[in-house]
Amino acid sequence: MADIGLVDQYGRPIVREALTREIAGPSLTGVRSPVTGYPGDGLNPIRLAHILRAADSGDPLRYFELAETVEERDLHYVGVLGTRKRSVSQLNIQVEAAEDTPEANSMADMVRAWLKREELESEIFNMLDAIGKGISFTEIVWDTSMGQWFPKRLEWRDPRWFRFDRNDGKTPLLIGSYDSIGISTVTTPTGESPFPAFKFITTVVRAKSGLPIRSGIARLAAWWWMFKGFTQRDWAIFSQTFGQPVRVGKYPVGSTNEDKDTLFNAVANIAGDLAAIIPESMMIEFIESKNVGAGSDLYERRADWLDRQMSKAVLGQTATTDAIAGGHAVGQEHRQVQKDIERADAKALSAILNRDLVQAWVQLERGPQLKYPTLRIGRDEDEDLTQTIEGVTRLVPMGLKVSMVEMRSKLGLREPGPQEEVLTAPAAPSPFGSLLGDPAAASSLHARMLRRRSADEVAELARVAENLSEPAFTELVDHIKTALQSAVSLEDVRTHLARLKLDPARMTRALQMALVIAKLAGRTDIVDGR
Incomplete structure (x- = not known):
């Protein structure tokens, strides 16, 4: 039954019955079989070209099977591809509310709580299968058992079970129908069904611009894997042929056929059995190839070069996967290239999840909104x-x-809490002493004067004030002394003193401190009776 009030981004009405059931799972008796083919066996340029042309024409079955085969049989390719997928699947995910309102914050909190699921990392990893194949399909299994819409699972679906609309080459279709769950579907003449709204996450990650089926890295990797297979096959033949010396058996003139057979069997089996017996009159000679090292190095360098090209296609660089000399600076530059690709993958996946999951969930749970929470996958910028x-x-x-x-x-x-001890900046030193420009400290000094009347206390305060003001007076005296020593006349003294440019405010505070010291000294004399 369709819900007329809700439609997806393509204008398709919501069929609520389809959302809570798995409709794209495998079946041994149906058209979505889990048993796969192996078109990579005996692959050659002609067969590979036919597979790619068939995919372009709307039959991508063999292409998806070949892409899976390359991942299974090439250790380097699956390593660099896994590195790229895991670097994104482990990134932090943040959710921003559409606006600062209770309702918007509530919707954002709903998504944040769902992101804490332990299965999310592996689900994102499976979505990024699109990096290799160009596209991946994830079925959303919704749960309504608690009276609310909740994305219970994100199930990766084999891309072999999907096709593309022949009219545009990019609208995905599910092969077969899902009438078995009680929902009538309208299929295409070739037997495919359109997606139910809010049911699938369609992930497209493009290595180049174009249709999804032609934008995956696997399309490029298939050629390189085939060339590398040729190199490895020739390398194995070369090693088997020249990796051990050629055995030549010599028999004397007049040997019988039985003697010749005995010698041949000994020569043929000596490499595997490493033991043989022959008559004394016969001889076996071992001839070693002189170009084994050079020939083997040629194959190895060829295979390594193909691996480096694969690294460039997947990670954009080679320094983090291949033993390439270049120093720390080159390594940092290559790592930055990999970060750029990681950032692009994260942004693309964020947009896809916002479109196919977050907005669909909010509409099902809260109804259509003008603005929706925004999910962002990314690394905190250094x-x-x-x-x-x-x-x-x-x-x-x-x-x-x-x-x-x-x-x-x-x-x-x-x-810090109210009772915690906190760090504070030290008082800035002053040329005239730390107390001269500190009203709080001066007030504290005055309070101490009023509280303490004994001669010893007053004398101590006088000594403290004198010590604090000594740097200011010393600096002032030094300036005047320098002026007097360098002058030759009274007029010259005035000129030098005018050039000192002493701060009037500082001079005033210095004089005030001098008065404070004089008063303290006077109070001491009064207390002492002098």
């Missing part, structure tokens, strides 16, 4: 914290306002 701290340290004194919450977040520090 930030030079040292440079950030240096910039803040320089700009804050110039008036830049920086949020303490933001800085704590960048440094990974929490806000």
